[in-house]
Amino acid sequence: DIQMTQSPASLSASLGETVTIECLASEDIYSNLAWYQQKPGKSPQLLIYYANSLNDGVPSRFSGSGSGTQYSLKINSLQSEDVSIYFCQQNYDSPYTFGAGTKLELK
Amino acid sequence: EVQLVESGGGLVQPGRSLKLSCAASGFTFSDYNMAWVRQAPKKGLEWVATISYDGSSTYYRDSVKGRFTISRDNAKSTLYLQMDSLRSEDTATYYCARSYIGTTVFDYWGQGVMVTVSS
Numbered sequence: 001d002i003q004m005t006q007s008p009a010s011l012s013a014s015l016g017e018t019v020t021i022e023c024l025a026s027e028d029i030y031s032n033l034a035w036y037q038q039k040p041g042k043s044p045q046l047l048i049y050y051a052n053s054l055n056d057g058v059p060s061r062f063s064g065s066g067s068g069t070q071y072s073l074k075i076n077s078l079q080s081e082d083v084s085i086y087f088c089q090q091n092y093d094s095p096y097t098f099g100a101g102t103k104l105e106l107k
Numbered sequence: 108e109v110q111l112v113e114s115g116g117g118l119v120q121p122g123r124s125l126k127l128s129c130a131a132s133g134f135t136f137s138d139y140n141m142a143w144v145r146q147a148p149k150k151g152l153e154w155v156a157t158i159s160y161d162g163s164s165t166y167y168r169d170s171v172k173g174r175f176t177i178s179r180d181n182a183k184s185t186l187y188l189q190m191d192s193l194r195s196e197d198t199a200t201y202y203c204a205r206s207y208i209g210t211t212v213f214d215y216w217g218q219g220v221m222v223t224v225s226s
Binding site: 098 | 215218
């Protein structure tokens with residue numbers, strides 16, 4: 001199975017700050033990487049697919065980058081509604097594995 | 108508006124069975140692969156199974172292979188998950204999810220249904 005290692009596990013930032021979340025795959029996943037946002041008590045929502053493609057309706061302050069085994073999610077100008085848990089997921093090979101999540105809180 | 112509504116969860120004893128349903132609306136159900144993804148309490152996400160748009164192909168994670176069966180009824184726009192020989196480690200919220208066309212990225216999720224396996 002492809003292991004997805006996310007860092008940090010938790011993150012505290014101020015409104016307006018830029019934050020970056022990292023995801024490391026145990027092997028090359030050829031940009032088959034998605035990011036999801038899960039707000040408290042809600043189901044996950046797709047933010048980014050294929051490493052850097054923004055899903056419809058997602059604010060442009062979210063962006064994704066990376067290739068090979070290393071990927072990142074950047075949130076510019078942090079807003080209060082961005083308080084969530086963020087998960088990465090590889091969709092290159094079955095079983096389609098997720099990172100453990102990064103909990104983003106406001107400072 | 109795309110909607111996925113799960114039902115059928117509950118408390119079940121180890122070794123027993125449960126069948127989940129997911130009613131889909133707001134899109135042409137028969138055009139999309141569909142999946143079940145679960146999340147144990149306070150834990151991360153775990154892909155469980157996927158079924159192709161026409162039901163001809165199914166895929167499972169190893170830990171549920173032979174115990175769970177994913178199926179669909181395109182006439183009713185409904186996805187199912189038959190869960191047999193349930194174990195305590197199957198306790199989780201189960202989400203129905205639509206696969207973004209041509210991928211195993213999940214672009215719409217249901218609200219989830221809780222399954223608790225306990226004696």
